[in-house]
Amino acid sequence: MRKIKKITVANIGKNNPVFMQILGICSTLAVTNVLENTVVMCLGLIFVTALSNTTVSVLRKWIPSRIRMMVSTLIIASYVILVDIVLKAFVPDISRQLGPYVGLIITNCIIMGRAEAFALNNKPGISFVDGLTSGIGYSYVLLAIAFLRELMGSGTIWGIKVMGDWWVNWSIMVMAPGAFFMLAVFIWVVKGKLIKEETS
Amino acid sequence: MSGNTGMGIFAIFFAATFTSNILLTLYLGMCSFLAVSKQIKTAFGLGLAVIFVMTSTSIINWMIYQWLLIPFDLEYLRYIVFIVTIAAFVQLVEMVIEKTSEALYNALGIFLPLITVNCAILGVSLFMIIREYTLTQSVAFGAGSGTGWLIAIIAMAGIRQKIEKNRIPKGLEGAGIALIIAGIMSMAFMGFTGMIGLN
C-alpha cells in the first residue's frame, strides 16, 4: 500500500514525466490546441500505459532481452489499435478529428519508458498502478496546456465561447509555436518553485 | 490514388522540410531531439540515421500497405505492421553495419536503437497513408521530413552550444530554454511558406 502511494506521488509530482524527463510530449502536444481532443487522447494514453505496463510485467520472465523492445512495441501497438477501433465505433466524430494522432500514441516515449524502466522489473499489480499514475501525471499537464491554448487562441473552452467580443484571439497559440512556449513557461514555473523549495 | 497525384514531389519535399517541418509543427521526434541536441556532432549523426531510416521505411511500409494490407482487407492492423517493420528494419541495419563497417557503426550504430522509438518515423508512415500519397510522393515525403528533422536538430544543437555559458533563469535551464528556442525556430520555419510559393 505504501509503495502504491509512493509511486503515485512521484509520478504525479516530483518525478512527473513531462516536467522532469520531458518525455512523451511528441504525439500528444499536437492536439493540445483543442481541449476536447486532448481529453480523448489523454484517456487513450492512460489506458494504453496502464495496460501495456501490466502486460509487459506479466510476460517479463519470458521475454528474451534482445527483442524486448520489439515485444513491448507490439503490445503497445495492439492496445493502441484497440483504442482506435473503440473510438471509431463509439465516438466517430472525435476519431475523425484525431486522425493519425491516435496511432502515434504507440511511439509516445512515456509508455515505452515505463515498460523499460518499471514493468520489466516489477510485479503486474504495481506496474498497473505505475502506468496509470504516469499517464495521469502526464495528462494533467497537457490538459492545462490545452485549456490555456484553446482559451487564448480561440477564446473558447470545450468549443463554447467564453471570452467576450473584446478578446482578440492569439492565433499563434493555436499554431505550432504556441505549444512550445506554453510548455516552456509551465516548466519554468514548476521548476522555479521546486528550486525555491530546495533552497529554503 | 485520387486527387493528390498532382502535387509535385518537389513541393512535397520542401513542404516536409520547411513549412511543415515534422518536428517543429507536429512535434514528432521531440524526445530524442531534446536529448541529443546538446552537441552538433552527435546531432548530425542521429540526423543522418533518421533520414536513412525514414526514407527506407516509408518505401517498405508503402509497399506493404498497398500490396498486402489493402488487398487482404487488413488495414486496421497497419499500426502493428508499420511499427514492427520499422523495428525489424532498424535491427537489420544495425546488424549489417556492425558486420561491414566499424567506422560507420561507431558513427551511426549507437543512434539506431534510439530511432525505433522516434515518433517521427512512424508519423511519416501514418501521414503518407492518410494523405494517400503515391510511392514517389511517399519517398519525397520521407526524405523531406528526414532532412527537415536533421536541419532542425543541427540548428538547435548549434544554438544550444552557443548559449551554454550564458546566464539563464534557473527554472528554464535545460529543457525549458530548449523549448523556447524550438518555439522561435518554429516561427522562423513558418516564414518559409512564402518563399517556395506554396502559399
Place this chain on the structure above:
Amino acid sequence: MNKKNKFKERIFMVLFMTGISAFFVSAISVVHLSTKETVRRNENLFLKRSVLYTAGIPFEKDPLEIEKVFNKKVTVSQNDGLPKYTVHSEKGTIKIYTVQGKGLWGEIIAHVGLFKDMKMSGISFIKQSETPGLGARIDEKWFKEQFRGKKGPFSTVPEGSTSQINEFDAVTGATITTKAVEDILNTTYKKLSKEYRE
C-alpha cells in the same frame, strides 16, 4: 556461449515473437470484426447528418430520428459518379452535390447545397486531412455557417470581416486550405452555371 545455445536462443526468440504476434493479431481481429458493422453504420449516419446539415434542416441526435427525417425529405441520385441528393425543405428544393478538390495535404471532399437561384443552403466537409488547429478549422461551425445564403463565385476576406454575398472569411494561418475551398466552390459554380440557367 557456444554455437548450439545461441542457435536455440535465436529459435526461441523467433517463436516467441511469432506466438505473441499471433495472439495479439487474432485478439484485435476479433474486436475489429465485432465492431465492423457499427463502424459502417456510423459512416452511413455521418453522411446523412452531413446532408441534412448542408440543407439547413435541424435534426435530433437520435440515429433513428435522423434516419426518419432523411428518408422523408431526401432522394439520392448520381452525378458524375458521385452521389447527389435532392432535399425537399420548406424553403424550396435544394440540390446537394458531392464535390472534391486538393487541399494542402490531401483531398478535400465536401457536400455543397444549392437552392434554385444558386444561393447556397450550406456546406459540410466529409473528408479533409488539413493541419489540426489551422486548416482543419474549415470544419468548425463558424466557418461553415457563413456560407448559408451566399452565392458564388467567391473571393475571400480576412477572418471576421465578411460582408458581401460573394465573400467568405478566410482561415487565419491556413492560406492554402482557404484557397482550396475557394477553388472547389468556384469550380462547382462554373460547372453548374449552365445547368441552372436552363
